[in-house]
Amino acid sequence: MNAPQSLFDRVWARHVIVANPGGEELLFVDRNLVHEGGTFLAFDQMRIDGHKVRKPKQTLAVTDHYLPSTHRATAPASIANPEIRRVVELLDANAREFGIEHFGVHHPRQGIIHVVGPELGWTQPGLLIACCDSHTATHGALGALPIPIGQSNQLRHVLATQTLWQKKPKTMRIVIDGALPAHVTPKDVILTVISRIGIGGAAGHAVEYAGSTIRAMSVEGRMTICNMSIEAGARIGMIAPDDTTYNYLQGRPLAPQGEDWDRALAYWRTLPSDTDARFDRELALNASELAPMVSWGTSPEDSSPITGSVPDPATIADAEKRGRIRRALEYMKLSPGTALSSIKVDRVFIGSCTNARIEDLRAAARVVKGRTTTIPAMVVPGSTAVKHQAEAEGLDQIFLAAGFEWRDASCSMCGGSNGDLVAAGLRCASTTNRNFEGRQGPGALTHLMSPAMAAAAAVSGRLTDVREL
Amino acid sequence: MQPFTVVTAVAAPLDIAKIDTGMIVPGRFQRLPRRPGHADYARVFLHDLRFDSREQPRLDFVLNHPAYKQAGILVTGPDFGCGSSRESAAYATLDFGVRALIGASFGDVFRSNCMQNGVLTIVLSQSVVSGLLAQLQAAPGAVMTVDLPHQTVTAPDGAAHAFDIDATRKQRLLEGLDDVGVTLQHLAQIEAFEKQYRVDMPWLAHMI
Numbered sequence: 001m002n003a004p005q006s007l008f009d010r011v012w013a014r015h016v017i018v019a020n021p022g023g024e025e026l027l028f029v030d031r032n033l034v035h036e037g038g039t040f041l042a043f044d045q046m047r048i049d050g051h052k053v054r055k056p057k058q059t060l061a062v063t064d065h066y067l068p069s070t071h072r073a074t075a076p077a078s079i080a081n082p083e084i085r086r087v088v089e090l091l092d093a094n095a096r097e098f099g100i101e102h103f104g105v106h107h108p109r110q111g112i113i114h115v116v117g118p119e120l121g122w123t124q125p126g127l128l129i130a131c132c133d134s135h136t137a138t139h140g141a142l143g144a145l146p147i148p149i150g151q152s153n154q155l156r157h158v159l160a161t162q163t164l165w166q167k168k169p170k171t172m173r174i175v176i177d178g179a180l181p182a183h184v185t186p187k188d189v190i191l192t193v194i195s196r197i198g199i200g201g202a203a204g205h206a207v208e209y210a211g212s213t214i215r216a217m218s219v220e221g222r223m224t225i226c227n228m229s230i231e232a233g234a235r236i237g238m239i240a241p242d243d244t245t246y247n248y249l250q251g252r253p254l255a256p257q258g259e260d261w262d263r264a265l266a267y268w269r270t271l272p273s274d275t276d277a278r279f280d281r282e283l284a285l286n287a288s289e290l291a292p293m294v295s296w297g298t299s300p301e302d303s304s305p306i307t308g309s310v311p312d313p314a315t316i317a318d319a320e321k322r323g324r325i326r327r328a329l330e331y332m333k334l335s336p337g338t339a340l341s342s343i344k345v346d347r348v349f350i351g352s353c354t355n356a357r358i359e360d361l362r363a364a365a366r367v368v369k370g371r372t373t374t375i376p377a378m379v380v381p382g383s384t385a386v387k388h389q390a391e392a393e394g395l396d397q398i399f400l401a402a403g404f405e406w407r408d409a410s411c412s413m414c415g416g417s418n419g420d421l422v423a424a425g426l427r428c429a430s431t432t433n434r435n436f437e438g439r440q441g442p443g444a445l446t447h448l449m450s451p452a453m454a455a456a457a458a459v460s461g462r463l464t465d466v467r468e469l
Numbered sequence: 470m471q472p473f474t475v476v477t478a479v480a481a482p483l484d485i486a487k488i489d490t491g492m493i494v495p496g497r498f499q500r501l502p503r504r505p506g507h508a509d510y511a512r513v514f515l516h517d518l519r520f521d522s523r524e525q526p527r528l529d530f531v532l533n534h535p536a537y538k539q540a541g542i543l544v545t546g547p548d549f550g551c552g553s554s555r556e557s558a559a560y561a562t563l564d565f566g567v568r569a570l571i572g573a574s575f576g577d578v579f580r581s582n583c584m585q586n587g588v589l590t591i592v593l594s595q596s597v598v599s600g601l602l603a604q605l606q607a608a609p610g611a612v613m614t615v616d617l618p619h620q621t622v623t624a625p626d627g628a629a630h631a632f633d634i635d636a637t638r639k640q641r642l643l644e645g646l647d648d649v650g651v652t653l654q655h656l657a658q659i660e661a662f663e664k665q666y667r668v669d670m671p672w673l674a675h676m677i
């Protein structure tokens with residue numbers, strides 16, 4: 001009998017070509033995703049070395065980070081910042097030169113890479129997916145093995161060889177059981193996990209999220225969970241595929257069809273972890289105890305239920321942590337003991353690869369419907385397809401009527417690479433994944449939360465418990 | 470990547486501690502393309518140390534001394550290349566014409582990025598490094614030799630100093646093999662794997 005295996009072990013083993021004496025294994029990369037970010041350096045180096053992309057069909061390029069969220073029709077020519085414009089144009093030129101498919105500025109499939117892959121059916125269970133981005137774990141929500149890689153050396157290696165040298169990480173299972181209370185979302189689940197184990201809590205581990213709460217979640221919700229694995233320190237996050245996954249994938253443009261579908265499905269069904277699979281670490285969470293979360297500091301682990309208050313560093317025993325939180329509160333301009341729901345915000349951003357899929361926009365629209373925002377707020381759909389879907393459902397009209405801006409798909413204010421920044425000293429309720437100092441712009445004060453909570457903040461102008469609206 | 474065997478070149482003393490990757494290539498040059506010829510990256514190497522805000526050379530900075538126009542070796546203060554992992558720092562170092570760096574310590578990621586690009590980083594004790602710095606400062610334009618096969622650095626005074634290097638790294642540098650080159654030595658295994666994979670996963674075959 002074979003030793004029991006986890007989902008991760010199984011998919012990893014399926015991709016090992018050879019091992020080296022140093023303990024690294026050469027892995028076959030099924031699919032590779034490229035965005036415009038710093039990746040032009042990899043292509044420059046390929047050109048200098050005279051390398052070709054070995055398997056161009058296995059790489060997909062998508063423009064997202066630097067693309068403006070307004071005036072899309074006239075981009076890239078209308079991008080005012082010449083450097084940003086050049087980065088956008090370079091990916092187009094590189095993709096053409098190296099024979100890679102590219103969803104560029106005007107492509108109907110353009111969007112944030114981690115939103116586009118799954119919605120196309122390009123992301124599938126059991127595939128090893130490399131992407132030069134920290135939030136690659138998003139693809140693990142469908143049972144793929146996601147591996148984030150560097151934008152120059154490692155990307156060049158994948159392009160030139162369609163393989164990747166990696167040391168196998170340890171494994172960790174996070175089991176979440178029970179029914180989520182009303183208005184508690186996947187974002188609240190993952191913020192809770194991170195607040196418990198800390199920003200480095202799962203470092204060196206490939207995480208599998210399991211349990212009845214995860215099983216009951218949509219694929220979109222699972223993506224929100226896996227997306228933030230890196231904020232818990234894990235580069236890899238995965239969820240076993242099940243009927244929810246297969247129903248999600250069936251009929252998507254790049255999903256297998258007909259006989260191929262049946263064969264793929266039979267294989268996918270063999271992937272989930274054996275019941276007696278062993279993990280190096282385990283963590284259990286009871287969903288019924290969870291509440292809507294908001295972050296108050298400068299790390300995603302600095303998050304608490306909205307019913308709580310800003311912590312008092314003086315009560316923290318660990319000196320290093322005390323110092324860090326003191327600095328965080330200083331940066332965030334918050335005093336200890338302040339009730340979280342009394343904190344006024346200046347603007348709201350609903351978007352990013354964490355929370356800009358159709359389900360996220362629906363959740364925010366439900367809160368906003370019939371109400372108006374008191375502060376500047378914007379919605380940036382995760383992909384052009386999400387945008388069209390939302391418009392077909394009339395969500396854009398709900399947001400516009402409430403005073404939101406309705407923009408074009410891009411990373412936008414998540415990291416501000418395209419110039420969508422939160423001005424210094426302003427406080428932003430944001431559905432993104434990172435609240436590090438300056439993440440949304442120098443001096444910007446970020447509070448992470450779910451789309452429904454961000455919508456509630458837009459309506460009341462302060463951090464708000466969506467259950468009380 | 471260019472193989473590294475024996476390099477004899479003008480050595481410049483860069484006696485500053487903790488030159489991080491952000492000083493080697495300032496953040497605002499992160500979006501700079503690297504074209505054959507590499508003049509752009511040569512220009513931004515240590516940019517803000519070399520040039521003032523009006524883009525004029527700072528005449529008091531060591532690398533702007535005419536004697537170091539052809540410098541191919543740098544003797545550095547400790548922790549050269551610490552800080553963020555930006556690979557452009559290694560590109561700029563190489564494109565400026567530097568093939569070898571000698572110091573008491575280096576940033577880890579920078580070190581391996583240099584390796585990937587055929588730049589050798591050599592760790593010697595701080596007392597030896599200080600001795601080298603003093604000799605170079607006393608005789609601007611002095612020449613040193615780095616001999617990788619014999620793992621020695623020859624100082625301007627003729628003294629040879631032995632250095633350590635991981636055997637795999639040494640072999641790769643001697644052969645001019647970067648990661649891609651090493652992996653492509655396994656090409657037959659990769660192709661065999663792919664062939665079998667196509668058979669096992671027919672629904673993916675059209676993309677492989």
Ligand code: SF4
Pocket residue numbers: 064065112113114133135352353354410411414415432433
């Ligand atoms: S939305 Fe934000 S986190 Fe996601 S890929 Fe874009 S910049 Fe990165």
